[in-house]
Amino acid sequence: MLRCNRPDCGLGEIDKQGFCPKCDKRPLPREGAVSPAGVAQEQRAGSARGVSVGVAQVRPDPWYGLDLIDSGLTADPPDPPLPVAGPVAEEHRFCANPVCGQPVGRGHGGEPGRTAGYCANCGTRFDFAQPHGLTIAGRYDVERVLGSGAYGAAYLAHDRNLETQVVLKALNRSVARTAEHERDVLVGLRHDSIVRILGYEPQGPHLVLEYVPGVALSARDGDRLETLLAHGVRLLQALDYLHARGLLHCDVKPLNVIRFREEGSAGSARPLDRVRLIDFGAVRSQEEAGPIVAYTKAYAPPEDDPEHVKPTPGFDLYGLGMTLREVCRSHGIDRAAPGVDSLMLLLDRATDIVVPERRFVSARQFGEQLSGVVRQIVAAPPVGRQVARPSALFGSMTEPLHGGLGTARPLDHWVRATVAGDALLTLPAPFSCPGPRDMAGALPTPLSDPDDPRIGDAAGNALAESRLALRRRDVTRAAQALTRAGLPDWHWLHAWYSGLIALAREDVPRAAGHFTEVRRALPGELIPQLALGLCAEFRDDHEVARSHYGTVFDTTPALGAAGFGLARVHLLSGRRAEAVATAERLTQEFRYEREARVAIVRLLVTVPARQTPPAPPTHDDLTDARAALDGLQVDDAAAAGLEAEIRYAEFLRAHDRLRLSEAVRGLGAHAPTERAYVALVDLANRLRPALEWRWPALRRRTGRSRVEARPDTLGF
Structure with a gap:
C-alpha cells in the first residue's frame, strides 16, 4: 500500500489515480524509481512555478477564504421542489407489446417524436408522458424525469440493489465515447x-450518480456576499481536483451546482450550507483533441475564443466566473460596499x-484572488475579521512609510523657523506623503506566480535586474531590463515594474495608471491598493487615498504603511479623532508600536498648514498628548522635540510665550552644530515675552538710571 511521501502531508494513502487524498498531489519520486509519468508531472509543475523575480516563493493555500466565513445555516433553507415529471427520452421508447418491442415515438427530420x-x-x-414501469439495466426503476438536454435525459430512479434513490444521466454519443474511456476515473x-459518481451503465450509456436533494445555486433572501463567494471557493476546489486528474467538466453553470443542507458533525449546533458540482454529461479528457461540442453558450467563452479550439481548465474557470456573476448580481450594484469593487474586477x-x-489559468490562481476578495469583505463591519497572511505574489514590506509622522519633527525645522510679530512660527510641513522615489524603493518585490508558466528564466532574471537597478536609482537601466524581459503589455508584472519605474522618474500620474492595471489583474491583493493610495495622497486626492488606505488597513493592520497614510489623510481632512484612532490601532502591531505612539502625540497637537478646514487641538487633545508623551520610551532628543511641539500647540491656545521659549531653548542641547545651536537660542530669545520695566524699583536697587542699565543683565 503506497503512502504519500511529501513532508507537508499526513501520509495519506495514494488512490487509484496516483494522488494523495489529503494533500491532493502525486507523491514525490522515490530514488531509483522515477516513472515517466512522474517525471512529466514534475516537469509540468516546475514550468508552472516559473522563476523567482527577487524573492523565493512558497506555495500558499489558495482556499483560505473558507476559514473566514461562518458556513452554518442561519435559517432553514426552502424545501427542494419535487422534480418535475417529464416525458421519457426517445431512446427509451419501445412498444409495450412483448412480441413486437419495436422503437416508437421517435422523431424524424428534426421534429420530436x-x-x-x-x-x-x-x-x-x-x-x-410519464415514465411508468421504465427500468434501466434491470436495476434502476425510473420514478421521474429530471430534465433533458443536449447531453441526454436525466432520471430520478430507485436502485434496487442499494435501496436508495440515484440519478441516471444519459450520455450522448460524443460524450459517451469519452465517458467510456474515462469511466474508471469518473467512478473514482x-x-x-x-456529486458522487456511483457507477457507469453501458446501457444507454448512463452515469449513475448520488441524488442530492437541493436546489440549483442561486442567491437567497438574506444571503451575505461572502456566503455566496464561499460556494465559489468550494467549486474552485472541486475544479482543481478534477483538472488535476486530467478532466474538464465543460458545463459549469448555476443549474449544474446543487446547493443543499448538510448536517454538521456531532455536537455541531447548526447544519451547514454546502454545494456540489453535478451533471458530468459533458465531461472530457484534457488530452482529447478537437473542440468542445456540448456546452451552454451563456456560460462558455465566445465561439471564436481559443478555448474552443484547444480546451484547457480555463474553459471551466470561465464558466465559474459567469456563474458567480449571475449569483452575485444583486450584490454588485453598490460597488462602494466593502469588497464589491474588487469582486467585480475579479469577475472581469x-x-x-x-x-x-x-x-x-488554474483554479488555484482564481482561488487565491477570490479568497483575497473574501478577506476584504469580512474585514468590514459587522464581521470585522482581520487576517494577516503572507501575500502569494508580493514579498514582505518592511518600510513603514510614515512620511515623518512616526518621528519627532526634525531639528532642522526649528532651526529654519521664522517668527511673526505675534510669535506665530512659520515651520515646514510637520510630515508629508512619502516622495515617489521613496515609494519606489519601499514597495515590495513581486514573487513569481506559481500558477503562471509564461514567465521563463530569461524574463525572471531581467525583472530581478530591473528591481536591483531601481534600488540603485538607475532608472535607465531598470527600464532597459524590463524591456528585455519581453513581457506582454497586459501582464501584471509588466504593469507593476512600469509603475515603479514611473515613480522613480517622479511621474506619479503614470505610475497610478500602471498600478490600476495591476489592481485589475490582482483584485484580491492589497499591495496594488496600497500603491494606489500612496499615489492618490501625493496628488492630494484625499478621498481616493482614504478609500484605498482604509481597505488595506481594515483588512490587515500589519501593512503599517496603509495605517500611517490613513492617519495622515484623516488629519489633513480635519478628522483628528479618526487619525488618532488609526494610530492607536497601529500600536497593536509590534513592528510599528513605537512609531505609532509617536504619531499619536503628533496627531493630537499638529495643525497642518494644508488642513481644510483648520481644526486646532482642543484642551482635551493637549491633555491626551501630554499623557501619551509621559509614557513614551524615546531618546532625549526625540522627547525634547515632542515637548516643543506640545508647547507650541499650548501656545496657540494660551499664548504663553515663556513656556514655548523654554521648550525651544531645550532643543539647543541636541543641536548637531554650533550654527544650529545659535539659531535655536536666537529663536528662543525672540519668542520670549517683552519685559515689563519697573524703573523706580530698579533705580533703588542699582543706583543707575534707565540709560545706564546694561542689556546683558536682562538675560538676552
Whole structure:
C-alpha cells in the first residue's frame, strides 16, 4: 500500500489515480524509481512555478477564504421542489407489446417524436408522458424525469440493489465515447464538492450518480456576499481536483451546482450550507483533441475564443466566473460596499473576452484572488475579521512609510523657523506623503506566480535586474531590463515594474495608471491598493487615498504603511479623532508600536498648514498628548522635540510665550552644530515675552538710571 511521501502531508494513502487524498498531489519520486509519468508531472509543475523575480516563493493555500466565513445555516433553507415529471427520452421508447418491442415515438427530420400514439408495427397504444414501469439495466426503476438536454435525459430512479434513490444521466454519443474511456476515473472521483459518481451503465450509456436533494445555486433572501463567494471557493476546489486528474467538466453553470443542507458533525449546533458540482454529461479528457461540442453558450467563452479550439481548465474557470456573476448580481450594484469593487474586477478578469490571456489559468490562481476578495469583505463591519497572511505574489514590506509622522519633527525645522510679530512660527510641513522615489524603493518585490508558466528564466532574471537597478536609482537601466524581459503589455508584472519605474522618474500620474492595471489583474491583493493610495495622497486626492488606505488597513493592520497614510489623510481632512484612532490601532502591531505612539502625540497637537478646514487641538487633545508623551520610551532628543511641539500647540491656545521659549531653548542641547545651536537660542530669545520695566524699583536697587542699565543683565 503506497503512502504519500511529501513532508507537508499526513501520509495519506495514494488512490487509484496516483494522488494523495489529503494533500491532493502525486507523491514525490522515490530514488531509483522515477516513472515517466512522474517525471512529466514534475516537469509540468516546475514550468508552472516559473522563476523567482527577487524573492523565493512558497506555495500558499489558495482556499483560505473558507476559514473566514461562518458556513452554518442561519435559517432553514426552502424545501427542494419535487422534480418535475417529464416525458421519457426517445431512446427509451419501445412498444409495450412483448412480441413486437419495436422503437416508437421517435422523431424524424428534426421534429420530436410523439409522446403518445400507436405502434406503427402492431398498433399497440403507447404513452410516454410519464415514465411508468421504465427500468434501466434491470436495476434502476425510473420514478421521474429530471430534465433533458443536449447531453441526454436525466432520471430520478430507485436502485434496487442499494435501496436508495440515484440519478441516471444519459450520455450522448460524443460524450459517451469519452465517458467510456474515462469511466474508471469518473467512478473514482471523491470530493466533498463533487456529486458522487456511483457507477457507469453501458446501457444507454448512463452515469449513475448520488441524488442530492437541493436546489440549483442561486442567491437567497438574506444571503451575505461572502456566503455566496464561499460556494465559489468550494467549486474552485472541486475544479482543481478534477483538472488535476486530467478532466474538464465543460458545463459549469448555476443549474449544474446543487446547493443543499448538510448536517454538521456531532455536537455541531447548526447544519451547514454546502454545494456540489453535478451533471458530468459533458465531461472530457484534457488530452482529447478537437473542440468542445456540448456546452451552454451563456456560460462558455465566445465561439471564436481559443478555448474552443484547444480546451484547457480555463474553459471551466470561465464558466465559474459567469456563474458567480449571475449569483452575485444583486450584490454588485453598490460597488462602494466593502469588497464589491474588487469582486467585480475579479469577475472581469475571469471572463475577459478582449484579452483572453488575462484570464485565470488554474483554479488555484482564481482561488487565491477570490479568497483575497473574501478577506476584504469580512474585514468590514459587522464581521470585522482581520487576517494577516503572507501575500502569494508580493514579498514582505518592511518600510513603514510614515512620511515623518512616526518621528519627532526634525531639528532642522526649528532651526529654519521664522517668527511673526505675534510669535506665530512659520515651520515646514510637520510630515508629508512619502516622495515617489521613496515609494519606489519601499514597495515590495513581486514573487513569481506559481500558477503562471509564461514567465521563463530569461524574463525572471531581467525583472530581478530591473528591481536591483531601481534600488540603485538607475532608472535607465531598470527600464532597459524590463524591456528585455519581453513581457506582454497586459501582464501584471509588466504593469507593476512600469509603475515603479514611473515613480522613480517622479511621474506619479503614470505610475497610478500602471498600478490600476495591476489592481485589475490582482483584485484580491492589497499591495496594488496600497500603491494606489500612496499615489492618490501625493496628488492630494484625499478621498481616493482614504478609500484605498482604509481597505488595506481594515483588512490587515500589519501593512503599517496603509495605517500611517490613513492617519495622515484623516488629519489633513480635519478628522483628528479618526487619525488618532488609526494610530492607536497601529500600536497593536509590534513592528510599528513605537512609531505609532509617536504619531499619536503628533496627531493630537499638529495643525497642518494644508488642513481644510483648520481644526486646532482642543484642551482635551493637549491633555491626551501630554499623557501619551509621559509614557513614551524615546531618546532625549526625540522627547525634547515632542515637548516643543506640545508647547507650541499650548501656545496657540494660551499664548504663553515663556513656556514655548523654554521648550525651544531645550532643543539647543541636541543641536548637531554650533550654527544650529545659535539659531535655536536666537529663536528662543525672540519668542520670549517683552519685559515689563519697573524703573523706580530698579533705580533703588542699582543706583543707575534707565540709560545706564546694561542689556546683558536682562538675560538676552
